[in-house]
Structure formats: C-alpha cells, structure tokens
Amino acid sequence: MDAVSVVGGGIAGLALAARLDPRRFRVTIHERREELPPVETSLAMWPEAQQALDALGILPDVRTAGSRFGGVALRDGSGRVFLRGQAPDVIGVSRADLLRLLETAVPASAARAYGPVRSLPESDLVVGADGVHSRVRRAVWGERSRARLSPYLALRGILDVPVPPDAGGEYWGRGQLFGITPASRGRTYWYASYRSDLGPDGIDVGEALALTRERFSGPAAGIARVLASAAPGQTLAQRIWTAPPLRRYATEGAVLVGDAAHGMTPNLGRGACEALIDAVTLADLLNSRPLRNALQTYSRRRLLRTQALRAASSAMTRLALADRAQPLRDGLFRLAGHAGR
Template identity: 75%
Template sequence: MEAVKVVGGGIAGLALAACLDPGRFRVTVHERLAEPPSVETSLAMWPEAQRALDEVGILPAVRAAGSDFGGMALRDGSGNVVLTARPSRVLGVSRADLLRLLDAAVPASVVRAYGTVASPPGPGLVVGADGVHSIVRRSVWGERSGARLTPYLALRGIIDDAVPPGVGGEYWGRGQLFGIAPASRGRTYWYASYRSDLGPGGIDVGEALALTRGRFSGGAAEIGRVLAAAVPGETLAQRVWTVPFPGSYRRDSAVLVGDAAHGMAPNLGRGACEALIDAATLAGLLNSRPLPEALRLYNRRRLLRSQSLRVASSGMARLALAERGQPLRDGLLRLAHRPGGAGAVER
C-alpha cells in the first residue's frame, strides 16, 4: 500500500481522506487541534462543490443540515438595492456541520495524528491541506511562497434571529462591506470587512466588534440590528491573508490542496468550494491512475481554474472596499440596475 500523509484536518484534508481508496492507500491525517472550531460560520456551496460532496457521499446529509440561499441583493451602505441576484441551487451550510459530516465520512482505517507539524512528514505522498499559512508549502516551495497580509479585517458570526424578508445580501459602503445571509436552523450569518491596523494576530474580538459598530453606525438599520445582537463568543475577527501564485500545485513528493494552494480573499465565497473540488479531483485521480500521472493531471485540471478565482476574488475585494472610487462604482452599478440593464442576475 502507498502512504499518504495529509497535513491539515480541515475541509480539504478530511474530504480527501474520505475519498481515497483504503484498499490502495495507507492514509494519515495530521491535525493540530482535536476539537472543531468553537465559533460557527456559514459557507455557500455552489453546484460544483455539491457534486464534490456527492462524491464524498454526504450531499444528502449536507442538504438536510443546510438551507437555501434564495434571492440576494447588492445594496449601498444605506440599504438601497443596487443589483439583485437569484443564485441557482446554492446551498448554505455551517462550517461546523460540514466538518462534522466530513469527519464522519473518513474511513476507520485512516490514522489521526494530533499535534503541530513542524516539517512535511514522510515517506510517501505529502498533501498540504494546512491552509493559508501552510508549513508544507513554505517547506517545499520556499519561504517566498509564504502568505501575504492584506490591509483588510474580516469579522464573521452567527446570531439567533432569522433574516427578515428583503434585507439579505451585501451592503457596500465607502471602504467597507457588510453581508447578511440565512444560516441553518433559522439563524442569520453575517460578515463585515474594511481596512484596519488591528492584528494581524491576537485580535481582541470585543474591540473589533466595537470598532465595527462604530464604522457602520448611521448606515442601514438592519446592519445595526445585527451588530447589536452580535457577541464576542459567536464572532470571529481575523485579518485577511492570501497566497501568492506557487507556479505549480505539485513538487517532488508533495501536492497542495485548498487554501494551501490558492488561499484567496473571501469576496467570491469560493474558498471552501474550491477546497472540496480539489480534494475530490485529486482523490479520483489517485484512485485510478499511477501517482506521477495523477499529480500531473491534478495540476493541469485545478491550477488555472482555482488561480483565476484567486485573482478574481482580489479584484472583487478592491471593488467592494473602494474608498475614493466609491461614488463612481455605485453610479455604474445603479446604471446597470436600470430597466434594460443587467440588474437581475441569474446564476
């Protein structure tokens, strides 16, 4: 049997471990923490990611745990609709539920190793599924592949109230955005982003929440309602990091998946989706092809697609968080929303 060492027990690592053929591979998952994240967030599962979940074998369970995103809107900072969208077949699911279901899908034959990984474990194929700050990427691809800090702070959280009709979507103000979306079990998922000097590490969530309430005061009433209900224990506050282009997702006996390969700004909502697609693609090739061919085909199939989304997400972040160009941006978006424009978007 061939040894596969998966560094990282998040979405990409668990999905890969769940899909690899236990009759062919001796799989070990190395994870720093034995417990799931304590703060819930919500993820949008686009159709391609749902197909990957089907390959893992958990799509029905994810659908049962999740909720339909339904109609969404792009609004200005005061809440006025600028564009509307009707996402087709987009499923929302909490990260905690997704990780729980992925973890349950991992075969009992997979070895779990908990603790900090200081260098890529060998021998065998090493899979870097260890996120934006991947030790596998930095060890094998070099320190120049290290994560890049953006100027943006991102907050995410869940409140117990449901999203009222007609308020869901993203609110784009001057240099700041706020998102409101339905979450599982009738709750609301919210997120906010803007430029900040907080961090990058050790951010006090209470301080970040207070700063955010101040930043968005005087804007849409629904934003104020959500932030009034937000509490530090149900909120994450992190600086946004991205990953530079690594040139290739395979090198020597190592391969990258998920955020370790293409960590991107969160503005397209595709990070978790692409991690699942990476894992399903790599597992399918490893299960059916010789190792060198499988890695070559994985790189060919995933590099251009995921890197184009990484670049697009950075562009979307700059557009959504525009400061000096905000009036021009909003004017162009309103023009697109006029009758005969592109205001109603079907995805």
C-alpha cells in the same frame, strides 16, 4: 500500499481522506486540534462543490443541514438596493456541520495524529491541506511562498435569530462591506470587512466589534440590528491573508490542496468549494493512476481555474471596498439596476 500524510484536517484534508481508496493508500491525518472551531461560520456550496459532496456521499446530509440562498441583493451602504438576483442552486451550510459530515465519510482505517507538525512526515506523499499559512508549502515551495497579509480585517459570525425583514444581501459602502444571509436552522450569518491596522495576530474580538459598530453606524437598520446582537463569543475577527500565485501545485512527493494552494479573499465565496473540488479531483486521480502521473495531471487540471479565481476574488475585494472610487462605482450600479428593470 502507499503511505499518504494529509497535513491539515479541515475541509480539503477530510474530503481527500474520505475519497482515497483505503485498499491502495495508508492515510494519516495530521491536525493541530481535536475539537471543532469554537465560532461557527457559514459557507456557500455552489453546484460544482455539491457534485464533489455527492461523490463523497454526503450531499443529502449537507442539504438537510444547510439552507437555500434564494434571492440575493446588492445594496449601497445605506441599504438601498442596486441589484437583485437569484441563487436557487446555492446551499449555505455551517462550517461546523460540514466538518462533522466530512468526518463521517472518512474510513475508520485512516489514522489520526494530533498536535503541531514541526517537520514534514515521512511518507510516499505529503499533502498540504494546512491552509493559507501552509507549513508544507513553505517547506517544499520555499519561503517566498509565505502567505501575504492584506490590509483588510474580516469579522463574521452566526446569530440564533432569523435574517431581519428586508435586510439580507451585501452592503457596499465607502471602503467597507457588510453581508447578511440566511444560515441553517433559521439563523443569520453575517460578515463585515474594511481596512484596519488591528492584528494581524492576537486581535481582541470585543475591540474589533466595537470598531465595526462605529464604522457601520449609518442609516442601514438591518446592519444595526445584526451588530446589536453580535457578541465576542460568537464572532471571529481575523486579518485576511492570501496565498501567493504558484506555477504548480505538485512536486515529487508533495501536493497542495485548498487554501494551501490558492488561498483567496472571501469575496467570491469560492474557497471551501474549490477545496472540495481539489480534494475529490486529486483523490480520483490517485485512485486510478500512477502517483507521478496523478500529481502532474491534478496540477494541470486545477491550476489555471483556481489561480484565475484567486485573482478575480482580489479584484472583487478592491471593487467592493473601493474608497475614493465609491461614488463612481455606486453610480454605475444604479445605472445597471435601472437598465435591468
């Protein structure tokens, strides 16, 4: 029986531990904290990710805990609609609910080790599922693989109120973005992003909220109502980091999944989805093939897609947060909106 050390007990790590065959692998999950994240956020589960959740046996529970996206709107900074679309097959689920459900899928045979990982565990396979600042990636792929700091600050949170009438969607202003979407149990998930010198560490959430209220003090009434209800204890404020481009996700005795492999900006809403697909793909290969072949095949299957998504997400960030090019961008969107009517 091979020993597998999963460094990181988030979405990718739990999904992998849940899918690995306990008759073939002795799994230990290494996680810094025992408790769930204190601030709730919401995640979009696209159809491919739902297939991974189905393979894990928790898709019906995720559907029950989550909410359907339905219609989506792209707006300018004042709230006027550029374009409308439909996303009927996308489920929004809170990160806390998803983590709880993934926990239920992990076999009781999986061991737990809590606390920071100072050095790589002794195992037949070490899995880096430890996020964009992955210690496994730096230890095996080298210091050049350190996470890269973007100039953007991101705030997000869930409010215990429904989405304000006719306020849902993404607002693309001049150098700033704001999103309002339904969350589970009739609540509202909101997020904002813009360039900022705050941080990167020790960001005061109250200060970040005050700055955000000032930045978004324009005529969009929906944004004003959401920010009036936002409180520091319900808000996450972080600078956005990304993983560098990699040429492979696996080497002898080590493999990367999720944000450790391809941490990207959040603008495509694909980070958690690709983490789930990584985990199920890797587990199925490990369950059915020799270790070396499974790792090589996993890297080939997942590398091009996820690196392309990482690049596309960065491009979307630049478009959504355009500053000097904002008037041209908005003009093109208005033309597209008129052409689609």
